[in-house]
Amino acid sequence: MNSSTTDTYCSSSALPSANNVLYAQAGGVSAVINASAAAVIEKVQKHPDQFGKIYTALNGIKGVLEEALIDVSNMSSETLERLKHQPGAAFKACRFDLDPLEHNTAQYERVLEVFKTYEIGYFFYNGGNGSMVTAQKVADYCGEHGHPVICVGVAKTIDNDLDLSHCSPGFGSAAKYIATSFLEASLDIISMHETSSKFFVMECMGRNTGWLTLAAGLAKEVIPDLPLILLPAERAFNKTLFIQKVEQLISEKGYCVCAVSEGLQDEQGEYLAIAGIEHTLERDYTQLGGVGSYLSHMVSQHIQSKTHCAVPDYLQRSASHIVSQTDWQMAYDAGKASVEAALRGAHGVLPIIEVTGENPLTWCFKTVELEAVANLEKTVPDNFLTEDGMDITPAALDYLRPLIQGERPVHFKNGLPDIAIMSFVQVQKKLTPFRAVK
Amino acid sequence: MNSSTTDTYCSSSALPSANNVLYAQAGGVSAVINASAAAVIEKVQKHPDQFGKIYTALNGIKGVLEEALIDVSNMSSETLERLKHQPGAAFKACRFDLDPLEHNTAQYERVLEVFKTYEIGYFFYNGGNGSMVTAQKVADYCGEHGHPVICVGVAKTIDNDLDLSHCSPGFGSAAKYIATSFLEASLDIISMHETSSKFFVMECMGRNTGWLTLAAGLAKEVIPDLPLILLPAERAFNKTLFIQKVEQLISEKGYCVCAVSEGLQDEQGEYLAIAGIEHTLERDYTQLGGVGSYLSHMVSQHIQSKTHCAVPDYLQRSASHIVSQTDWQMAYDAGKASVEAALRGAHGVLPIIEVTGENPLTWCFKTVELEAVANLEKTVPDNFLTEDGMDITPAALDYLRPLIQGERPVHFKNGLPDIAIMSFVQVQKKLTPFRAVK
Numbered sequence: 001m002n003s004s005t006t007d008t009y010c011s012s013s014a015l016p017s018a019n020n021v022l023y024a025q026a027g028g029v030s031a032v033i034n035a036s037a038a039a040v041i042e043k044v045q046k047h048p049d050q051f052g053k054i055y056t057a058l059n060g061i062k063g064v065l066e067e068a069l070i071d072v073s074n075m076s077s078e079t080l081e082r083l084k085h086q087p088g089a090a091f092k093a094c095r096f097d098l099d100p101l102e103h104n105t106a107q108y109e110r111v112l113e114v115f116k117t118y119e120i121g122y123f124f125y126n127g128g129n130g131s132m133v134t135a136q137k138v139a140d141y142c143g144e145h146g147h148p149v150i151c152v153g154v155a156k157t158i159d160n161d162l163d164l165s166h167c168s169p170g171f172g173s174a175a176k177y178i179a180t181s182f183l184e185a186s187l188d189i190i191s192m193h194e195t196s197s198k199f200f201v202m203e204c205m206g207r208n209t210g211w212l213t214l215a216a217g218l219a220k221e222v223i224p225d226l227p228l229i230l231l232p233a234e235r236a237f238n239k240t241l242f243i244q245k246v247e248q249l250i251s252e253k254g255y256c257v258c259a260v261s262e263g264l265q266d267e268q269g270e271y272l273a274i275a276g277i278e279h280t281l282e283r284d285y286t287q288l289g290g291v292g293s294y295l296s297h298m299v300s301q302h303i304q305s306k307t308h309c310a311v312p313d314y315l316q317r318s319a320s321h322i323v324s325q326t327d328w329q330m331a332y333d334a335g336k337a338s339v340e341a342a343l344r345g346a347h348g349v350l351p352i353i354e355v356t357g358e359n360p361l362t363w364c365f366k367t368v369e370l371e372a373v374a375n376l377e378k379t380v381p382d383n384f385l386t387e388d389g390m391d392i393t394p395a396a397l398d399y400l401r402p403l404i405q406g407e408r409p410v411h412f413k414n415g416l417p418d419i420a421i422m423s424f425v426q427v428q429k430k431l432t433p434f435r436a437v438k
Numbered sequence: 439m440n441s442s443t444t445d446t447y448c449s450s451s452a453l454p455s456a457n458n459v460l461y462a463q464a465g466g467v468s469a470v471i472n473a474s475a476a477a478v479i480e481k482v483q484k485h486p487d488q489f490g491k492i493y494t495a496l497n498g499i500k501g502v503l504e505e506a507l508i509d510v511s512n513m514s515s516e517t518l519e520r521l522k523h524q525p526g527a528a529f530k531a532c533r534f535d536l537d538p539l540e541h542n543t544a545q546y547e548r549v550l551e552v553f554k555t556y557e558i559g560y561f562f563y564n565g566g567n568g569s570m571v572t573a574q575k576v577a578d579y580c581g582e583h584g585h586p587v588i589c590v591g592v593a594k595t596i597d598n599d600l601d602l603s604h605c606s607p608g609f610g611s612a613a614k615y616i617a618t619s620f621l622e623a624s625l626d627i628i629s630m631h632e633t634s635s636k637f638f639v640m641e642c643m644g645r646n647t648g649w650l651t652l653a654a655g656l657a658k659e660v661i662p663d664l665p666l667i668l669l670p671a672e673r674a675f676n677k678t679l680f681i682q683k684v685e686q687l688i689s690e691k692g693y694c695v696c697a698v699s700e701g702l703q704d705e706q707g708e709y710l711a712i713a714g715i716e717h718t719l720e721r722d723y724t725q726l727g728g729v730g731s732y733l734s735h736m737v738s739q740h741i742q743s744k745t746h747c748a749v750p751d752y753l754q755r756s757a758s759h760i761v762s763q764t765d766w767q768m769a770y771d772a773g774k775a776s777v778e779a780a781l782r783g784a785h786g787v788l789p790i791i792e793v794t795g796e797n798p799l800t801w802c803f804k805t806v807e808l809e810a811v812a813n814l815e816k817t818v819p820d821n822f823l824t825e826d827g828m829d830i831t832p833a834a835l836d837y838l839r840p841l842i843q844g845e846r847p848v849h850f851k852n853g854l855p856d857i858a859i860m861s862f863v864q865v866q867k868k869l870t871p872f873r874a875v876k
Binding site: 025028029059062086087088089090092093094095096176179180181183184185187188189190191192194195196200218219221222223290293308309310311312313314315317318319320321322324401404405406407410412413414415416417418419420421437 | 463466467497500524525526527528530531532533534614617618619621622623625626627628629630632633634638656657659660661728731746747748749750751752753755756757758759760762839842843844845848850852853854855856857858859875
C-alpha cells in the first residue's frame with residue numbers, strides 16, 4: 001500500500017472537537033447519489049456512542065454558509081428507504097465552491113461559526129474532486145482555529161473520471177441507461193434503415209473523458225456485429241477517417257450507429273460544438289452541447305440520406321427507473337465507507353473502490369488522500385478502443401459489463417415512478433444571515 | 439353507430455379468393471408494434487378452419503414487391519412471447535408507399551402476382567393512415583383483377599393523431615417514457631437550479647400534433663406545482679408570451695421546465711427549427727429537429743443563466759424497458775381485432791378503440807372505413823390546455839392518466855434488456871426479381 005492509500009489522521013487533534021455530523025451534496029447529480037446519503041445517515045444513526053446529531057446542508061457548502069440545515073438524526077427507516085431510490089440530489093447539490101482562503105476569509109470564518117454553533121465534528125462531502133478538497137480545506141481551517149473537524153469525501157460522478165478508484169459510484173447506472181437506450185434505438189434503425197435513416201448518433205455526457213460514450217458500446221453484448229462508431233472525448237476527431245468509417249459501415253450493413261462525447265475536440269484542440277458560454281462570478285464556463293446534431297448534419301450531407309440524433313442530457317444522470325444494482329450498492333457502500341473512515345479518525349480522505357473478486361464482482365473500499373486524487377483524471381485507456389480509436393474492445397466490455405449488472409425494483413404509482421419531491425423542515429436559524437452569493 | 443363505424447364488407451366478393459394471410463409493418467415504429475404482430479399471428483394460428491398459412495413481409499409493402507416473405511405459420515409460442523416485448527419493428531417497417539395506380543401500374547401488377555403466387559386472401563397492414571389506405575387500394579386492385587383480398591388495417595402511431603379512435607396503440611408507452619423522463623429530469627433541475635441551470639427543455643416527437651408534448655405534463659401528477667411550459671405543435675409560438683412566462687415561473691419557483699413539439703411553428707406558419715430537407719423519389723421531406731436547442735439558447739440569452747436541452751428522439755418510440763401495460767394491451771388487442779374483422783369479412787377497415795368503462799379503463803374495438811379516417815388528424819383539444827395554451831389542464835390529465843397505467847416485466851440478461859435481434863428465414867423466392875426502389 002503506497003502513501004496515497006493510507007488513512008491520514010486528523011491533523012489538528014486525534015479526536016474532533018464535537019460529535020455532531022454534517023453531510024452535503026455537490027456537483028452534478030447521479031441516479032444513486034441519495035443511496036450514499038442514506039448510507040451515511042443510517043451508519044451514523046447506528047453509532048450513537050460516537051456521533052451526536054446528524055445534519056444535512058441544503059445546496060452543499062452554500063447551505064452551510066447560509067445555515068440552511070436539516071436535522072436528519074431521527075430520519076425514519078421509511079424515509080430512508082424512500083431516499084434510497086430517489087433521483088436527483090434530495091438535499092440539493094450546488095455548483096458552488098468556496099473562494100481560495102486568501103481571497104475570502106469571511107467564508108471560512110462563517111463555516112467555522114456554523115460548525116461551532118451546531119457542534120459539527122464530522123463533515124461528509126458528497127461531490128466532485130474539487131469540491132471535496134475545498135471541504136477539506138475548510139475543515140483544516142476549523143482545526144487551525146480551535147475546532148478540529150474530520151472531513152471525509154464520498155465518491156460520486158457519472159463521468160467515471162475519478163482516478164485510483166476502480167470506477168465511480170454513479171457511473172454504472174448512467175452506463176446502464178446509455179447502453180439500454182442505445183440498444184433500443186439501434187433496434188429502431190435496424191428496423192427502418194432500408195427506407196429511412198441510415199445513421200443515428202447519441203450525444204453522451206463527458207467533458208474530458210469518454211466513459212459514457214464507451215458505455216454505448218455495451219450494445220455489442222446484445223448485437224455483436226453492430227456497425228458502431230464511438231467518438232470519446234479523449235480522442236481527437238478526424239473528419240476524413242470518421243466519414244470513411246461511416247460510409248464503409250453503411251455499405252456493409254446498411255446503417256451505422258454512433259455515440260459521441262459532448263466534449264469532442266478536433267485535432268487543433270477546439271470543441272466541435274459549444275452550446276454557450278456561462279459567465280459566473282468564479283469563472284467562464286464553456287457549456288458544451290450540439291456535437292451530436294453537428295455530426296448528424298455532416299453525415300446527412302455526405303450520404304445524402306436522413307440521419308437522426310438523440311441527446312439524453314439530464315436523463316442519463318437522473319434515470320432512477322433503470323439503475324444498476326451493482327452501482328447502487330457501490331454508492332451505498334461509498335457512504336458507509338466514509339463513515340467508517342471517520343470512525344477510524346481519518347481526515348482529508350476519500351474511500352475509493354478496489355476490486356477483490358470477479359464473477360460476481362466484489363469490492364472493498366480503501367482510502368486515499370483527497371488531495372492526491374483531486375488533480376488526477378481517469379481517461380479511457382488505449383486498450384479499451386480498437387486501433388482506429390472508434391470501436392470498443394473485449395477488454396472494455398470486460399471492464400464495463402460487471403458495472404451494469406442487476407436491477408433495482410422500481411416503485412410505480414399511477415403509472416409513474418413514485419418519486420415525489422422529498423421535502424424537509426430546516427432547523428430554526430440561530431445566526432445572522434450570510435449571503436453565499438453576492 | 440354512424441356509417442363510418444360500420445363494417446364494410448369485401449367489395450369484390452363475400453369471401454376472399456384464397457385463405458393465406460400476409461402481415462406487414464410500415465411507418466415509424468412504436469415500443470409495442472410487435473405486440474400487434476404477435477396478436478395477428480396468434481389469432482390466425484387459432485383459426486385453421488378459416489386461414490391457411492401466414493406470411494409476414496420484410497419492410498412492409500416494399501417486401502411484398504420484392505417477395506421478401508417469412509412463413510410464420512408455425513411460429514412457436516416461445517418466439518411469439520419474445521416478439522411481444524421486442525422493440526423496433528421485428529419484420530422491419532418501411533417509409534415507402536406505392537405510387538398512385540395511374541403512375542405506376544407495374545407495382546400493383548407485381549403485388550397481384552405475389553398475392554396470387556402465395557395465395558394471399560388476407561392482408562393486414564400495421565402502419566400509418568396513408569400506408570393503410572395504399573394497402574387497401576392494392577387489395578382493391580387485386581379484387582378487380584380476379585383475386586379478391588380482404589385488407590384490414592392495424593392501428594399504430596406514437597403520435598396519437600389517429601382520429602375517431604380514443605387513442606392510438608403506441609402512444610401510451612411513448613407517453614409513459616416521456617412523462618417518466620421529464621419527471622426525472624425535473625427532479626435533477628429541482629436539485630441544482632440554485633447554482634446551475636434554471637431552464638430545461640425536452641424536445642418531443644410530433645410533427646403536427648402535440649400529444650407527446652402534452653404527455654410531459656403528466657409530471658404534474660407527481661409534482662403538482664411544477665413550473666411547466668408546454669409548447670404543442672398545434673399552437674403558434676409567441677416568443678414574447680413564452681419569455682414572459684419563463685421569467686415569471688423562474689422568479690416564482692427558481693426554475694422552469696418545458697416540453698416542445700419538434701414541429702412547433704411561429705405565427706407565420708414557419709417551423710422554428712428544421713434539421714434538414716430530405717429529397718426522396720416521392721417527395722421532399724422536411725426533417726424537423728433542433729427546436730429544443732433553439733429555445734434553450736433563446737432562454738439562456740434572456741435570463742443570462744445556463745439552460746439544458748434533451749432530445750430523446752428514437753428513444754421515445756423504442757423504449758421497451760418502460761412500456762405501458764395498458765398501451766401494450768391495446769396494441770395486442772388491435773392486432774386481434776383486425777383478424778376478427780377479417781373473420782367477419784370486413785375489408786378496407788381499421789379497428790379503432792372505443793372506451794367502455796373507466797377506473798379501470800376498459801375498451802372495445804369497432805371498425806371504421808380506412809378512407810374515412812385517413813385524412814383526419816386528432817389534435818390536442820382546447821380544453822386540454824390552459825387559456826394561455828402553455829400548460830396542461832385536469833381534463834388532459836384525466837385523459838392521459840389511464841393510458842400509462844401498468845408496467846410490463848422487463849427481461850434483463852447480463853444487465854441489459856434481453857432484446858437480441860430476432861432473425862427469420864425468408865421463403866425461397868419463386869418469382870423474377872422486382873426492384874421496389876429504382
